[in-house]
Amino acid sequence: MPDLSKTAYVILGMVRMGRRTGYEIKSLVDVSTRFFWAASYGQIYPELKRLEEAGLLSGEPDPTGGRQRRAYSLTEEGEVALHEWLTSGEPIHFELRHEGVLRLFFSDALAADERRELLRAIRAGHEQVREQLSSLHNGGEDLEGAPRDVLEFGLAYQDFITEWCERLERGQEG
Amino acid sequence: MPDLSKTAYVILGMVRMGRRTGYEIKSLVDVSTRFFWAASYGQIYPELKRLEEAGLLSGEPDPTGGRQRRAYSLTEEGEVALHEWLTSGEPIHFELRHEGVLRLFFSDALAADERRELLRAIRAGHEQVREQLSSLHNGGEDLEGAPRDVLEFGLAYQDFITEWCERLERGQEG
DNA sequence: GGGCTCATGTAAGTGGTTACATGATTAT
DNA sequence: ATAATCATGTAACCACTTACATGAGCCC
Numbered sequence: 001m002p003d004l005s006k007t008a009y010v011i012l013g014m015v016r017m018g019r020r021t022g023y024e025i026k027s028l029v030d031v032s033t034r035f036f037w038a039a040s041y042g043q044i045y046p047e048l049k050r051l052e053e054a055g056l057l058s059g060e061p062d063p064t065g066g067r068q069r070r071a072y073s074l075t076e077e078g079e080v081a082l083h084e085w086l087t088s089g090e091p092i093h094f095e096l097r098h099e100g101v102l103r104l105f106f107s108d109a110l111a112a113d114e115r116r117e118l119l120r121a122i123r124a125g126h127e128q129v130r131e132q133l134s135s136l137h138n139g140g141e142d143l144e145g146a147p148r149d150v151l152e153f154g155l156a157y158q159d160f161i162t163e164w165c166e167r168l169e170r171g172q173e174g
Numbered sequence: 175m176p177d178l179s180k181t182a183y184v185i186l187g188m189v190r191m192g193r194r195t196g197y198e199i200k201s202l203v204d205v206s207t208r209f210f211w212a213a214s215y216g217q218i219y220p221e222l223k224r225l226e227e228a229g230l231l232s233g234e235p236d237p238t239g240g241r242q243r244r245a246y247s248l249t250e251e252g253e254v255a256l257h258e259w260l261t262s263g264e265p266i267h268f269e270l271r272h273e274g275v276l277r278l279f280f281s282d283a284l285a286a287d288e289r290r291e292l293l294r295a296i297r298a299g300h301e302q303v304r305e306q307l308s309s310l311h312n313g314g315e316d317l318e319g320a321p322r323d324v325l326e327f328g329l330a331y332q333d334f335i336t337e338w339c340e341r342l343e344r345g346q347e348g
Numbered sequence: 349g350g351g352c353t354c355a356t357g358t359a360a361g362t363g364g365t366t367a368c369a370t371g372a373t374t375a376t
Numbered sequence: 377a378t379a380a381t382c383a384t385g386t387a388a389c390c391a392c393t394t395a396c397a398t399g400a401g402c403c404c
Contacts, residue, residue: 005391006273013280023355033279036272040393045357067400069355086277087288092299094275098210098268099180101327103260105207106187107320114261115320125266146281146289153275153338160334164327179363197383214365219385241372243383 004056004081006093007039008047012074012082015057019073022048031136032147035129035154048072056081100125116172123165130158178230178255180267181213182221186248186256189231193247196222205310206321209303209328222246230255274299290346297339304332 004012010033014025022044029039048070051057056078062071074082100122107115133154137143143151178186184207188199196218203213222244225231230252236245248256274296281289307328311317317325 006276007391009280010276013276013283016280016283021355022357027354033276036270036275036279038269038392041357042359042394043392064354065401067355082280083283086280086284086292089295092274092277092295094270094272094299095212096210096268096270096331100266100268101210101324102180102184102187102207103266105210105320105324106183106190106256106260109187109190109257110260118260121263121266125268146279149342150275150279156338157270157334160331164330168323181363195383196385201382212364215385216365216367216387217363238382239373241383 004051004085005047006037007043008051009082009085010037010039011044011047011051012056012078012085015072016074016079016082019071021062021069021071023069032151035133036150051078112172116169119165119169119172123162123169126158126161126165130155130162133158178225178259179221180211181217182225183256183259184211184213185218185221185225186230186252186259189246190248190253190256193245195236195243195245197243206325209307210324225252286346290343293339293343293346297336297343300332300335300339304329304336307332 010029011025014020014028020028022041025048026039026041026044029037029044033039048057048059052059052072055075057072058075059070059072062069100118103118104115104122107118110118133151137151137155184203185199188194188202194202196215199222200213200215200218203211203218207213222231222233226233226246229249231246232249233244233246236243274292277292278289278296281292284292307325311325311329
């Protein structure tokens with residue numbers, strides 16, 4: 001069981017929920033994990049190949065009409081690898097990369113109105129993401145279990161930063 | 175004014191606060207912006223060279239005894255470039271990469287006790303970062319202005335996630 | 349016919365980390 | 377003396393994005 005990239009686990013996790021093509025995985029990622037773990041075709045397709053070679057996925061041709069397509073399902077070993085990762089005691093990696101907070105850190109170089117405008121722009125960014133998440137929430141009435149919890153975390157997270165911006169904006173008034 | 179990397183702006187911002195060597199910049203980053211924008215020597219030294227060539231920084235030899243050292247200060251153009259970035263209307267990039275939330279997203283594959291343990295592990299990670307930030311807060315009594323605001327955001331941020339974990343842990347009891 | 353979506357893939361480039369190499373200075 | 381810190385740098389590698397290439401099927 002060699003170390004897999006986190007993106008490999010995203011794929012295993014998505015395939016576990018049902019037989020999937022690379023295209024489907026990408027579409028799913030884009031409306032779910034994207035907000036805390038993104039993936040592009042450039043990662044997904046090569047990774048699917050590697051995971052099949054490693055025996056964690058089994059792929060079969062699954063054409064629709066004359067259109068080529070390959071669908072993958074989890075093997076027993078894939079299931080085990082996913083479960084091991086989910087329960088692994090390894091340090092859990094998390095990072096925030098936030099250009100807005102970075103700008104703010106250096107914002108003593110700004111005039112008061114410029115700084116307020118910066119805060120407003122940061123807030124606007126998070127409000128926009130909030131809207132995107134919110135539309136997923138309404139679109140998927142059937143959403144249940146962990147994915148629902150995580151989506152709700154996403155909403156609360158955007159709100160937290162939004163409110164923090166508002167508080168600082170208020171503190172700058174006058 | 176060609177597009178600079180965000181890390182270039184970190185450097186400009188750090189140099190703006192006073193003449194700096196690459197080593198000092200790295201040390202400063204490690205106790206301040208690291209939590210929302212990190213930088214390694216492998217980025218800093220080459221970037222310092224490029225910024226000097228581009229005329230945004232001016233570097234001068236500044237040996238301590240027989241030990242070579244090069245100190246940089248902001249040029250007028252550097253000041254302008256930094257200010258332009260701070261006030262730029264360009265979309266502000268922010269991303270969260272969180273393996274814990276990712277695991278949680280797939281945690282319907284886990285037993286209840288495994289899921290609780292996962293939440294505990296995520297929480298522990300954020301509590302640890304909170305401690306690190308907190309020690310910076312106490313160490314730097316003189317901390318003022320934007321850097322203080324940002325540090326306090328960092329603390330509140332860790333607390334927010336910690337509390338969210340606690341809430342989910344409670345929701346899983348019994 | 350034209351444009352959208354489904355579908356798979358690759359090449360080039362970006363941005364970043366890690367590990368290493370080197371050596372002077374300072375503190376114990 | 378020796379360990380830690382100050383100080384600069386590079387090479388190899390890694391993860392990931394972007395842009396491109398290709399083509400089928402579906403809807404108007």
